[in-house]
Amino acid sequence: VKNIAEIRSSLADIRHSIGYDIPPNRPRFRGSVIKSARADLWDLNQSDDRGSPTLIVDVRDTDDLFRELDESVSVRGIEALAWYHPFHVSANKWGIYIPITSVHYCAARWFNPRIRLSRRASLALTVLLNHEVIHYACEYMIAQFELLIRACCWVPARDRLKKAGFEWFNDEEALANANSVRQLRTSAPRAIVDGVDRALRQSPPGYRDFSLAVSDEGFQDHILEVLRHNVGIPAVDLQTGFLDPAFDALAFFPDLDDARACCPLYLIDDGRQFDFPPLSPRIVTCIPHIVETNRFQNMFRKLELRRQEEWQQMKMTLAKAVPRYPRFKKLKGQLKGFWGLYLSDGFRVHIRPAANGIWEAVEIGSHTAMGHG
């Protein structure tokens, strides 16, 4: 995934491709904003802190807020809870915005209350993120086409939509909700997925039509439909072979894990204005405490001295800041729950969060020594 500042700078050479800078939507309530340059570095735990004496308590109670959000969600879909601010209209404030009140709402409305709050909140935040990251991935893909055909696409498509009286493109919202469900299916039990599925079906048209995009075939069809809406007319007009059945337009769609790791996330901590059980949203910016498991130490002892020194150096770096993507990233598949730290010459370390902010180093070795390739 290319750097957005670089993409914006190239788009600036294409007339009309970058819109006027507009500020992101204002959050419902005030609260401190926690920004992360990556949307995959968050952590949400239940906190013991019930708030400071200067706590502002909203005049409305939680039930009123939830009823209000029920109505907003039925009219505006998930965008009433979280939103993506596009880089075509913002150089510095683009990214995903999620208020903690929305996380509380989803945790209460979508999941069984017998599940512990921190788990429900993490699931809710993941669902919201997986919806919003699709908007980023689609915008990224469209920007790549704009650079390829040297014609503006995203801004005209947005204006065409407005002119036709629509607030959103149905297939894009269906795709975004489908991504939330697809990702949840890989990590949560059926009952949890069904709860989210039922809730999303109460959304407005487009948002509620996600079931057509859940299968691999449907998902790809919806990505391509978003592309056809945004890029199709100029691409055909410039005779690029865009509609040629042999053309693989999906090649421009970024890997969604990469997209999450490259999209800024703004968590708006507005939950303190209500009497919610406290959650402490946190962005993983550094890892000051790492304990090495026995397995790790056994593997470590067998390494060359320079590798051992590199790891000691890496630990000191981690205490200050986590490395940039992709040198530090969440792992998938059988290594789900682990994070990969990449050293030189293909050597890497698998670490995972343990309790109380402490991380565990579980494995170290080369790509093949770790059981790959």
Next chain:
Amino acid sequence: MTQTGKDESEDGGFPFSVVRMVAPSSTALEQLASDIQGLAQANIERARRIFRSRTLPLLGSDARLFDFLPQVGNLSCELDYAILEGIHDEAALAILSLPPSDDELRPNLRIEIVHTGKGDDRRIEFQNAGVLLGKYWYRYQEMNMFDVVEMVKELEAAQERGQSGLDILRRSKPPAPPRRVK
């Protein structure tokens, strides 16, 4: 814009024709045996995806934009094949297949070409890229005040000569697109 209007569209951008997919109706699907219904529905969904992949969405309409009208027959065959694939039951085939056409030169298609006008005035509907993209079209050019003043003077002179001045209105040539195959 007419079907023969390739030259007319030269300054309006690519002329898209407007089309719809003709799929078996829900009533027709209900007439199928229950074991075939699921397969037929999956086939129709696949045909719908093929149709979407070869056309572009037209906002606010169930119709879509098609880029090459002479290919409509081929696309129709492809959709027909997708809809009937794996269905061998004769009764089901009779329900799902396109009815034979009365006119040999105009076979029934899985694609409906949208027309404008009524009666003898029926013409194929076209939508031009330049109109669809409006001010964002790369060859779109707004006249400045001086151009307008000059054009008005020329129009007045043309009218004094007893001419309509239509050629002056049509004369302006927008700039070339960023990249276009000649």
